[in-house]
Amino acid sequence: MRPFQLVRPDNLAEASRRAKGDKSLIKAGGIDVLDRLKERLENPEKLVNILDLKTDLSDIARDGATLRIGALSTLAQLANAGELEKSEWHAIRDAAGKTATPQVRNRATAGGNLLQLTRCWYRRSSSLGCAHGGDGPDCLAQTGENRYHAVMGGIDCFRVHPSNLAPALIALDASVRVRNDKDERTLTMLELYPEEPYADEAEHTLVSGEILTEILVPAQPAGSRSAYRDSREKESFDWPTTSAAVRMSIDSGKITDARICLGAVAPNPVFVPDAAALLIGKAPSDELFAKVAAKAYEGAEPLEKNQYKVRLGQATLIDTLEAAAAR
Amino acid sequence: MTNKPPSRPEFSRRAFLKGASAVAAGSAVGHEIAAATQPESGATVFGTELHTIELTVNGKPKQVKVETRTTLLDALREGADLTGTKKVCDRGACGGCTVMLDGETVNSCMTLAFDAVGSKITTIEGLGTPDNLHPMQKAFVECDALQCGFCTPGMIVSATACVQKRGKPSLDQIKADMSGNICRCGTYTRVFEAIQKVGGQKVEGR
Numbered sequence: 210m211r212p213f214q215l216v217r218p219d220n221l222a223e224a225s226r227r228a229k230g231d232k233s234l235i236k237a238g239g240i241d242v243l244d245r246l247k248e249r250l251e252n253p254e255k256l257v258n259i260l261d262l263k264t265d266l267s268d269i270a271r272d273g274a275t276l277r278i279g280a281l282s283t284l285a286q287l288a289n290a291g292e293l294e295k296s297e298w299h300a301i302r303d304a305a306g307k308t309a310t311p312q313v314r315n316r317a318t319a320g321g322n323l324l325q326l327t328r329c330w331y332r333r334s335s336s337l338g339c340a341h342g343g344d345g346p347d348c349l350a351q352t353g354e355n356r357y358h359a360v361m362g363g364i365d366c367f368r369v370h371p372s373n374l375a376p377a378l379i380a381l382d383a384s385v386r387v388r389n390d391k392d393e394r395t396l397t398m399l400e401l402y403p404e405e406p407y408a409d410e411a412e413h414t415l416v417s418g419e420i421l422t423e424i425l426v427p428a429q430p431a432g433s434r435s436a437y438r439d440s441r442e443k444e445s446f447d448w449p450t451t452s453a454a455v456r457m458s459i460d461s462g463k464i465t466d467a468r469i470c471l472g473a474v475a476p477n478p479v480f481v482p483d484a485a486a487l488l489i490g491k492a493p494s495d496e497l498f499a500k501v502a503a504k505a506y507e508g509a510e511p512l513e514k515n516q517y518k519v520r521l522g523q524a525t526l527i528d529t530l531e532a533a534a535a536r
Numbered sequence: 537m538t539n540k541p542p543s544r545p546e547f548s549r550r551a552f553l554k555g556a557s558a559v560a561a562g563s564a565v566g567h568e569i570a571a572a573t574q575p576e577s578g579a580t581v582f583g584t585e586l587h588t589i590e591l592t593v594n595g596k597p598k599q600v601k602v603e604t605r606t607t608l609l610d611a612l613r614e615g616a617d618l619t620g621t622k623k624v625c626d627r628g629a630c631g632g633c634t635v636m637l638d639g640e641t642v643n644s645c646m647t648l649a650f651d652a653v654g655s656k657i658t659t660i661e662g663l664g665t666p667d668n669l670h671p672m673q674k675a676f677v678e679c680d681a682l683q684c685g686f687c688t689p690g691m692i693v694s695a696t697a698c699v700q701k702r703g704k705p706s707l708d709q710i711k712a713d714m715s716g717n718i719c720r721c722g723t724y725t726r727v728f729e730a731i732q733k734v735g736g737q738k739v740e741g742r
Contacts, residue, residue: 212584215604215650223578243646244627246605256604260651285640310716311694313628315640316647445715446629 210246216257221265221420225390228257229418235259237281238318240309241325249335250326250342259420266422269293274428280320280385280421284308287319287374296536298426300377300435300454307439308373310446320421323375323385323401324413327368327476328448329358340408341366348408356514357450360506360522362475366408367512369473371448375402376472377437378424379480380454386423387415395425399480406476430466432458436532439473440525449473451522453505453529457488464488471505474522481505493534495527502526582650589653593618594662602649608642609633611649612659620660620689631717634690635659641697641716660689663696671737672696675730683721691717695731704736 216233218224228235234253236242237260245251259266259281266279269290276298278287288306293299308314308322326332331339331349338344350358350367359367379398387394396414401421403410415421429435439452452472458465467485472478484505491497502523509519586601591608593616600615609626612618612635621644624632628643635644636658644652664670669677672692682688691714698705698713705713710731719727 210605213604214584215582215648216579217582218579220578227579239648239651240628240646243607243648247626258648258651310628310631311713312631312634312641312643312716313646315637316642 210243211249211252213246213253214255216255217261218257218259221259221262221388221422222390224257224259224262225388225418225420227255228420229390231417233257235420237321238283238316240313240317241321245326248333250333276426278319278424278426280318280423282319284314284317284319284322284374285311288314297429297433297435297456298381299536300380300437300456300533301374301426303437304373304377304452304454307437307449313446319374319424322372323378323424324415324421325371327412328371329368330354332368339366341368343409351512354514355512356517357448358512358515359475360509360511360515360518362406362477362479363510364405364407364476366406366476368406368412368476370402370412370475370477371473372478373437373439373449373452373472375478376452376454376470377435378426379470379478380435380437380456380468381426381429382456382468383424383426385421386425387419387421389416389418389420393422398478402477412476429456430458432460432465434459434533434536436529436536438525438529438532440521451518451525453522453526455526455529455533457530457533459493459534462492464491464493469501469505469526471522471526474509474518479505488530493530498527498530499523501530589649591616591649591652591657592655593657594659595656600649604648604650606649607645608635608647608649608652608657609644611652612644612657615649618659618661622686622689624686629718630687631690631694632687634693634717636693636697639697639700641694643716658693660693663692670696671734672699672730675733676727679726679730679733681723681726681730683719683723687717687719687721691719691727695727695734698731699734699737702735705731707732710735 216227232254235257263281266281268279269282284305293302331337332341339349340347348366359369384395384397401413435456437454439449441447441449454470457467467488469481469485470478484501487501506519506523582604588599588601591598598616600611602611612621622632624630626645628646633644634641637655664673672695694717710728
């Protein structure tokens with residue numbers, strides 16, 4: 210890490226004001242940010258420490274039918290939250306509890322998990338210049354070592370979005386509250402990520418000085434249950450190779466409503482309404498789930514070394530559909 | 537969804553912004569980051585020089601000199617002379633630097649020392665002494681739960697937190713709670729044995 214000024218703001222408006230511009234970086238739990246600083250991927254003059262505002266932003270509480278998750282809630286809090294034991298919101302618990310290690314979950318925040326930088330080893334290396342890092346003309350993964358990279362959604366950068374939490378929150382139709390020094394706005398989880406994930410775009414749509422303050426999870430349709438599952442090479446301190454989150458409602462044995470989101474297979478979490486639509490009006494079955502998984506990965510174009518991800522991703526989705534149906 | 541070919545190679549926003557920021561940086565030549573702590577309205581700013589902070593380590597106040605970028609791990613090892621906590625990967629991936637912050641295990645390498653001010657820090661030195669071993673240290677010795685020993689301080693801190701939290705943990709709970717600590721020698725089964733041995737006993741850290 211290079212030297213930096215540490216700014217401890219008194220409130221969020223001040224934090225936002227101080228965080229504006231390309232010489233500042235916002236830090237919450239610091240797990241991803243310290244990694245980036247140590248690798249010298251970023252060398253800010255000012256580190257704006259919003260962790261000091263934790264008491265205001267770390268509640269997980271019901272507000273009427275909505276679940277409000279403070280952006281500085283830790284993943285450990287989410288993984289153990291009694292409120293999330295309810296089956297309709299269970300995918301959040303699944304996703305948070307599988308992230309990294311106990312030590313990391315005690316520190317890493319919900320907001321940081323959604324805004325973390327991709328794990329692409331080219332982007333994460335300060336010695337290799339790639340298009341996404343802005344230090345090279347091309348995506349080095351496209352023709353290089355790409356076994357963990359995107360099998361869909363890539364344009365000129367084949368990174369994958371590493372968050373476990375994001376697919377779960379998209380399946381639950383969540384939104385996020387974002388503020389700067391003057392205004393607040395609400396983005397759907399899908400709007401938090403760029404529609405077209407070009408290499409030269411940031412991995413999220415927040416503008417300089419904006420701070421993610423809260424996650425809002427709405428009431429789910431009657432009879433809803435949700436689940437998150439993933440595949441990974443190691444059970445601990447690893448990111449998924451493929452993941453899926455599902456919410457479905459079942460009434461009298463028939464699926465009446467469903468949302469599916471895939472993770473770790475594209476530069477963004479991939480919401481697949483067409484695949485979910487196949488579930489409507491049907492009873493859960495192996496054949497149905499296999500059909501849905503095939504649809505979700507329809508048109509996937511794996512790179513040279515990640516072909517396995519298509520079959521594995523389908524298996525992960527089938528697993529997730531079964532887990533949700535069984536809840 | 538398919539992978540799409542680039543549709544606008546002629547324009548790169550990043551390249552444009554880079555050009556713009558190079559101009560801005562050029563005009564700021566000679567600008568130095570303020571060296572002193574500045575009391576400003578709305579925020580406290582700590583400069584890049586050394587600061588004396590007080591950490592509460594193993595029940596005692598410790599004054600250490602740190603930079604803003606100093607990790608809790610470096611502050612403990614180099615500032616407080618508590619070298620039991622080990623620096624191994626320095627990226628939160630191995631658990632060698634595990635300490636407790638207000639009773640919860642954290643990677644001290646991924647925590648800024650500044651962020652530990654006001655918290656109760658427990659390191660391996662706070663659990664026992666050579667003459668008076670902590671029950672978990674005793675169990676590690678009795679079960680031969682170490683080989684080279686480098687991961688052991690972090691292992692014992694995580695193991696102690698596990699038993700403090702769960703009382704008498706099941707083997708699955710032990711495995712889950714210990715999943716952030718890597719042993720390069722592969723002594724895991726002995727570690728699990730040691731924790732099971734202590735499980736159910738009252739174990740306190742200072």
